[in-house]
Structure formats: C-alpha cells, structure tokens
Amino acid sequence: MIKPVLSNRILMQVEKPARYIGNEVNSIVKDPDQVDIRFAMCFPDVYEIGMSHLGIQIIYEQLNRRKDTWCERVYSPWPDLSEIMKREQIPLFALESQSPVKHFDFLGITLQYELCYTNVLQVLDLSGIPFRAAERSEEDPIVMGGGPCAYNPEPIAPFFDLFYIGESETVMDALMDVYKRARDAGCTRRQILKACTTVSGIYCPLFYEPSYHPDGTLRSFERIHTAGDPDLCEEALSAFRNEEMKDLYERLSSELPEKIVRQISTTLDKDPYPEHPIVPFIKATQDRVVLEIQRGCIRGCRFCQAGMIYRPLRERSLETLKNYAMNMLESSGYEELSLSSLSSSDYRNLPELLDFLITELPGQHVNISLPSLRIDNFSLDVMSKVQDVKKSSLTFAPEAGTQRLRDVINKGITEEDILTGSLAAFKGGWYKVKLYFMLGLPTETDEDRRGIAHLAQKICEVYYDEIPKEDRQGNAVDITVSTSFFVPKPFTPFQWASMQHPSDYLDDARTVKSEVRAMKNQKRIHYKYHDAQGTELEGIMARGDRRVAAVIEYAYRHGALFDSWTDCFHYEIWQEAYEKCGLDVDFYTTRARNDDELFPWDFIDVKVSRQFLLNEWHRATKEQMITPNCRQKCSGCGALSAGEGVCFESKKGGE
C-alpha cells in the first residue's frame, strides 16, 4: 500500500479525493531501485476521463511487461486541487508511486483532442518542468506526445521533446532501448534526443525549423544543420567513436529523417493488451471492460480523421477477443463490457462474437453495451437481447441533411437506409431515435440544413403511417436531433476546407431550428446544438503551425484550463490571447487553402498519400462523386504499404 502524498487536510478539501490516491486493483507497483526507466503516462484531463481511455492501458501493459521499466499514470488535477498544489508548491506526482513526475525519465502525454492543450501546460507547470523543450535541463524528463493530435504536432511542438507518430505497439520498446543505451553511455539530453530520432516514427521538433512566406503560409520545413551544434558536431561525438560505442555513434551521427513515417502494427493479435485492466475506485466515464475489435475503418468519410490516420482496417481474431473478454472480466470483477472500434458493423465476425458474449460467456450477469451499429434486422435482434427496448434508442449518424451533401462527405448512408431501419425498429417496439449531424460542411447550403428537419419529419411519418395505433402502446415517437460544427482536420480530404465565423455557425443552427419548428410533427422532434466558440479554437489548433504555441501559453498563463469542459471554457481569455500574440484567426479558420499549399503537418507520412486526399477533395467538391469503401474497391490511398489488413482481403465486389 502506497501512502498518498497529499495530506488528509488537502484530500478532505477537494472534490473526489479518490482521483489522487492510486492503489487501485490491478495497478502495478514496482521497486524503484529495480527498474532503469521511470515512465509517467499522462492523459491531460480529469481522472474519470483519462481512466476511460484504452490507449493508455495498452501502453501501461506494454511498458510494464518490461522488467527494466515502471510505467505509472498521471491525470490533470481538477482546478480545486490544482490551485492548492500551486499555492503550497506541491509537485505533480504519478499515482502509483505518488512520487514527483519531475524525477521520471519520460513524461508521455496522450493528445486525444485539441482542447486539452492548456492542460498539457498545467501538467508541465505543476511538475516543475519548463514549458519550452529548448529550456529544459538534463534533470527534466523527456516529454513525449502521441495520439491523434500528434499528427499535427506543430501548435504544441515547442512544448515537447519528442512526438511518437503511430501505434505504441510498434516501436515503443525500441525507443526505450535506445534511450537507455544513450543515457547509460553518458549522452547529453540533446544527444539522447538525437539518438531517439533514429527510431522510425519519432519526431524531435528541436531539430526542425519552419519558414514562412510573406502571406503567412508555410514556405519550408527543414532539418537543422548539426555540423555546428555543440552537442552533435563531429567533435562532440568523438567520445563515441570507438568499437564499443559504434552503434550509438551511428545513431548520433546519422542524418535526421526528412519525413516522419507513421508506425502501424501488423500483429494486433499478438500485441500486448490490458487483460488485467485497472479498476478505478470511482466511477470512470467508461466504467467497463473495453474490447477493441478492430482498428481502422474502410468507410472513407471525408471529414473523419480517425478514418484516415488509422488505416488500414485490421481485425482482431474471434478467438483472441473471446480470450480477452473472459480474462478481463475475470481479473477485474467488472460486470459490463463494451466493444470499441470505428464502424463496428464492418467487423466480419460480429455475429459470432456477439453470440458468444450474449449466450456463451461463462459467468453471467455481464451487461453488453453495444457500439453504434448499422440499423438492420441483425442489429435490432442483438439490441433486443441486451437492452430494454422501451428505454433504449436507435442512433443514426447521417451527418448531413440531404443526399447531395452526404455524397460530398462520402457518408455511405441513404435516406432509404434510415427510413427502412427506423421502420424495422418501430415494428420491434422502439420509438426513440437519435440523429447526429454536422453543420458547416463544405458546399453546404440552407437546403441541406433544412434537410435535417425534413429527414426527422420523414421518420415521424414512418412511425405514424406504418405503425397502427394499437401497436404503439401509448408511445409517441421521440426524435432527438443533435448537430455539432464541422472542424477540418489534417490528413483528411477536407484539410483544404475553410471554416466559418462562429456567428455564421449559429445562424446555420437557427436555420435548422426554425425549420424543425415548421414541421408537422415538430413537437416530437427535439433539436440540440453545441456552442460555436470552442469550435473556432479547435479549428485553430487542428490546422495550426508553431506560431500558435505562443497563444496557448498566453491563454494558460491567463487562466485557460480544461477548455473542453463547457463550464471551464473562457472565450474571452482566448480572444485576448489572439490579440496579444498577433494571431490572425481567419488565417487558420476561414481562409481557403490552395491545392498546392504546404501544410505544417506535411512532413509526416501517415501512409495515406496527399495525392489521394487531394483527389478525394476534388471528388467531393468539384465532381461530387462518392468513393467506394475499401471492401468494395481499393482506391489506392497508400495504406496498402503497411502490408496487412483489409488491403489483403480477397475483393468480392459489392457489400
């Protein structure tokens, strides 16, 4: 049992003190004297959110399998504790050992959404680590970022020593080995970082410099010259020029990679998986066992970053998943299990897997929470087995209100799919439907916006026209329409798209709202939309360059924190930050990009080619053509070079 580092006085003053005490079932405690590498793995948000994230659990499992490494967890202290820690100068600590992050070898930070960037600075601040990588000393941990937002690392590049581009299952071990080798050989911090860049997929921002055109766009992104570098010049490296250090010398003197290549696992079935998941004391947002059935997606929706950066689709085998499910439930005592993946209906063994989970899973009383499935007779049958039809609702994500716009975004769902799916569900006793849309998509017009209301109305009509009154059991159809605002993301066909001003977004939402109100069954349709201010910030961060870093630092220093929490988001701090740092918001948001503009993230090779993305952008906006999914026809995106996955399934044509 590790004693909490926070005093009783502090723990009793803060909300949910159990966030900070560690000691959870299945958390891993090692003897610090018996390990060589201390790794603090951080999710820069509150404990309940961070504990729900599968990626960290995979890394935790993977690193702790190494005898020489102890991986621990770190989450953002909630503002109540954050203030106390700053006032009383208590350094941020890792949960397992309750010891300061400052003394670790690595601080890994997963970047799952752009609005966590001020939380990254909070973690550095409370840890006592300088914000800027260039200002860090030999004693500071190596701060490494990863996750989806690392695919455009530039807005936060100055705060990180390294970025890990790709899946942890691939080169994390190699990276730890190189780090240990370089450190134990007496390398300086800068030399260690240089050695790490010889591991594929590792990006060290200190060694790259952007330059800009007078109009503000990126002119070049170049590697620095190491010849004159005090740590990396020939003279500095002479100490390593001997037989024993040969391997290290080669790393230190090698050329920096021009492109950073995303690392893709081709052995998912053999990779480490958290079969003994940590069981939080307090209820996490996703308080259940998570089974990642597949990685990647065949669909190719043009707005979706995950659909591109996790290509190609790779499935886990049925046997592997059955074993994981049993082991995880047994080792944790959890009574709920959820499946995780993009477009889960595309998992080919889904019927067998669900059948096993529902009927065969040894040890009963396990609730299965289903991912959003394509609504058809199969999924309705499964749903009726695991949830109360009367209480549950159907979910559709048409994303756009008209077929024209759905074709533009390549969302392969038709109005007919939605209406037949709804009808089947209504016949099965469901009467609640949730619909998700985006506003602000490229080429969108008022007709598309009004189309959202019309689609909702048509679903109402299916219910009232097709379900006889005596079969409705007194229930009125209940439709919830939610819209969010579209944010163009790097490495998607829409990375060239322009955004709108926040006020225009709200006008669009009002267009939807008034059209909903004009519908015959408007009382049965509930419309919800998000605030647009966070959208603008997300847009700046998503496609920003290194000049945005100053804005993030300014905003953090002036009180911005937990920006993804509506209650904590202060638009006025950010407006002040844009102004003080001279940031032209429109340059990042509303500006139209030329086809040949060099983007800040173009030095990363995600294995989906820029040419493919550009073709898709043109097919969307000029030709208005849909692109078949990976199982129908290969569109030559480039992911085939990963050597595994859907690209190598025999093509049967059609669905």
Added chain:
Amino acid sequence: MRIRIRFTKRGPVRYVGHLDFMRCFQKGIKKSGLPALYSAGFSPHMLMSFAAPLAIGEETLGDYVDVDFAFRDPYPLSEQEAYRLHDMGLVNEDLPLPPSSAEFLKTLGEAMPEGVEVTDACRVGLIKGSKAMALVRYADYDLLYAPEPDSASKPFEDALSAVDFMNSSTELMIRKKTKKSVRDVDIRPMIVSFSGEKDPSGALRFSLRCASGSSENLKPATVMEVFCEKAGIAFDPYALFVTRRELLNEEMKTLAELGMPF
C-alpha cells in the same frame, strides 16, 4: 443463503465515497468467483446491502454488508426464504454447499482492494426487519484529534476536563442547520459513552459510543465540535480522524453476534 460479511476499510481507500465503495466491493465479490445472486431484469444488480454508510475520510474496523449467495442454506428455511428461492427458480437442495467461513473469507479477501479486509462471515436469516441496515442502533468509534502544532491556539493541558463536563451534563444543545430550517437538538441522549486521553505525541484520543443508524444518528464530528467548544479550543475538522470500530443493534450486540456460523 444470506451471508453477513464484516469488513475493514483502512488506508487510502478511506477517501472512496460510499457509493463508489459499494461498487468496488461488488467488483471484489464478482472477481472472487463466489456465486452471488442477482435481481432479474435487463440490468441485474447483485443482491447486497450495506449496514451503514461511511463518510469520505473515515476508516472502519468493523462494518457489515449482507450478500445473498447461491449456496445451500444449512439451516431450515423460513417460508419467506423458500418462497424467494422459488421465485428465482432455485431449489435449496440443488445448490452447492457453502465453503467453510474461513475458506469463504480467504477467497473473498484476495479479491478485495488493499485496505479492505474481510474479517468475519456468518449466515443470517431472511426474517422481516433483519436487514443489516435496519438493525443498526449504535456505533463505536475511535477518534484521533491531532491539529497541526501551529493551528492549536491553546495547549491541550486541561482540554480533557471537557469530557467529564460533557458526561456530567444532562443536556448538550447544538444548533442544527438544514437547507430549510435551523433547530436546536440535544445530543446528550445520543451519547452512550465518551472518554478521552492524551497520547505521547500530544494528540487527543477518544472512545465514543453513540446513536447511529436510520432512526437516530450522531456524527462523531459533531461530538468533537461540542468538545472543542467546551474545552475552549478551535475545532479543526481536518485534524479529526475517525475510525469506526463496530456497529451494534438495540441490545448493543454486534451485528455479527446476530448471525449463525457456517
């Protein structure tokens, strides 16, 4: 078969609130593989009920939870028990025999988080009004009051005389504020026994037996607040460490004493 489990909650886990703690305990039972019974429906829940909630920050050496297991009850079943089993589609004679209580405690203990030990298990009948929660009338507490040196305005030399004063008082009025009203309450009848001593470190240690449960409930912190007032020292709620030692029924028997061995 309903089994009453006596458990501890000590160390860091004391910062886990009651609702979350119940969930952890349930996961522990599930993890242990012991065959707990569940309610019917789409979201079945384990048939378990805790005797008394414990506030965040408080430890216990002897709290109780009753859990129903699919074991063959070695004692003759009451009509109610037989009926309930029948409702679940179970027949007592067809169920496996329970392990010895020692084995039961070992299996369960290994699945629990650190700081949670299961110290006792007994069989309890399903008689009306026998639910652990309904039985609790009194609780025993150990209290440690250890303010930081600089916050103690006055040394504790004479403070303990306030204990004698409180014991000899016939009433101890406090002002109780709720959202809606303010009323005066006499807590003296709720205190069964109260004694204190100074420990070598200079902190104060108390033993308290007081009313606890759904009909009348006295918080240890309230007693300490009154004590500090009578002793003329400032009350610092964060300097108070509460350890519950035992839960008792109206005859001042422990809840474990009401069960039968298995």
